[in-house]
Amino acid sequence: MPARVPVVLLSGGLGSGKTTLLNHLLERGVGRIGVVVNDFGDVAVAAFLVQGQVDATATISGGCLCCLSDPSELDDILASLAAPALDLDVIVVEASGLAEPRELARMILSSGVRAIRFGGVVEVLDAAAWAQADPQGPLPVATDHLQVASVLVVNKIDRLEGHPEATRRLDEAIARHAPHTPVVRTTFGRIDPSLLFDAAERETPTGQLSFADLLRETAGEHGDAHGHGHAHGHGHGHDAHHGHAHESCTSVSVDSPLGTSPRQLVDVLENRSPGVYRVKGRTWFDAPGHRVQYVVQAVGGWLAFERRPWPAGTTRGTQIVAVGTDMDDAAVEATLRSCLTDEPVPADHLHAVIRLTR
Structure with missing residues (x-):
């Protein structure tokens, strides 16, 4: 899919x-x-x-x-x-x-x-x-x-x-x-x-200069459209001419073979830590009929799960990433890890996820 x-x-x-x-x-x-x-x-x-x-x-x-x-x-x-x-x-x-x-x-x-x-x-x-x-x-x-x-x-x-x-x-x-x-x-x-979004990895044709590359090259030589002569930084870097990193964001990842507690995971996602803009990933729940892959997407006040079969050759596990600005990365990671569990999930704990599943 x-x-x-x-x-x-x-x-x-x-x-x-x-x-x-x-x-x-x-x-x-x-x-x-x-x-x-x-x-x-x-x-x-x-x-x-x-x-x-x-x-x-x-x-x-x-x-x-x-x-x-x-x-x-x-x-x-x-x-x-x-x-x-x-x-x-x-x-x-x-x-x-x-x-x-x-x-x-x-x-x-x-x-x-x-x-x-x-x-x-x-x-x-x-x-x-x-x-x-x-x-x-x-x-x-x-x-x-x-x-x-x-x-x-x-x-x-x-x-x-x-x-x-x-x-x-x-x-x-x-x-x-x-x-x-x-x-x-x-x-x-x-x-x-x-x-705001994830860019898929794609092969770039060898020797081709895209329009975006040309714009960046031109900006580097002549200054940008605003005449300030700066290049846009990326990721965690900062603009050397302006001395600040207004555009930067950080991400926190959790990767574990364990499943998660559905009740606790939904609570964490609905009450996200300050600065967390979106959360994405996949997990599973140790309950009959729910050991499939659950893809999770959360942004703003919106949260949804999607049931999918595990791809062939994939090891079941939990991989979740939080993306945001000015996050307390250690606290965000600790909160996400608190959802991991090796205990079987009671059936009544699944209701929180089922109501959010597409």
């Missing part, structure tokens, strides 16, 4: 930097990315701003995705982009600045397209808007947008320099409305792609 393609919703206010973040993901040349661009007007202006190496794209114009009179239009697009022939690693839906992320997330979660799965809501916050906002006025973002986000990207973070009151107000809003949501603070939409 092919893996389901994650659908990541990219949300944020007008001018917050959604397209800049998307362009950054494309320019990095990591994985195969499909893009759905939504413009509120009849002309898909944003589609022309998306640069880089797009492996598949679709545009919906004339209204917000969350207001579509026929939601099957989005399903049809997602089904076409998730086709095995395209071999995509992720589908990014860039919503219009007027869209409601909660409604869009509901549409993706309720989609009848079996080849996709929910990949989370990335809410882009415009730090410049916070710097310019009236301290006594309303917040520059709807609190529901903070609450539904799987990860918060505070973009244009440099614009908060010299604005301690605005910084305090932003931090307090996040602490109040999204206390457990991972936060990435960055400029120019730089975010580590591995935080």
Whole structure:
């Protein structure tokens, strides 16, 4: 059975930097990315701003995705982009600045397209808007947008320099409305792609220079599109010109032949440690009829298991990876390992997993 393609919703206010973040993901040349661009007007202006190496794209114009009179239009697009022939690693839906992320997330979660799965809501916050906002006025973002986000990207973070009151107000809003949501603070939409999706290993044709490689080579010689002359770091590295690692993320892995306690595993996944954005992997439960492979995917407030047979020649075991920002890696690993067990699982403990299994 092919893996389901994650659908990541990219949300944020007008001018917050959604397209800049998307362009950054494309320019990095990591994985195969499909893009759905939504413009509120009849002309898909944003589609022309998306640069880089797009492996598949679709545009919906004339209204917000969350207001579509026929939601099957989005399903049809997602089904076409998730086709095995395209071999995509992720589908990014860039919503219009007027869209409601909660409604869009509901549409993706309720989609009848079996080849996709929910990949989370990335809410882009415009730090410049916070710097310019009236301290006594309303917040520059709807609190529901903070609450539904799987990860918060505070973009244009440099614009908060010299604005301690605005910084305090932003931090307090996040602490109040999204206390457990991972936060990435960055400029120019730089975010580590591995935080959002996994890129499959593929053979690269010898001697070919991809468009993404060309962009990076050009940026190295002449400076990037913003004229700052820096190269984007990756993984745990940092930008030598800026001296910070806003885009970096870390991962914690657990690999064991043991199975897990379903009740404890679900509890850990539903109450993830601070900074953990997503958890992925597979496990098994020592109970009759449940020693098959359970593939687990968790992101934001969404969690699901999928039953699959163990591939031929595979040794039964548990392999789980947690990905996030500013995690306490040792604590996260200890929490995941606490779910391992060599004890038979009581039948009534399986209910927690069965209700989440697709």
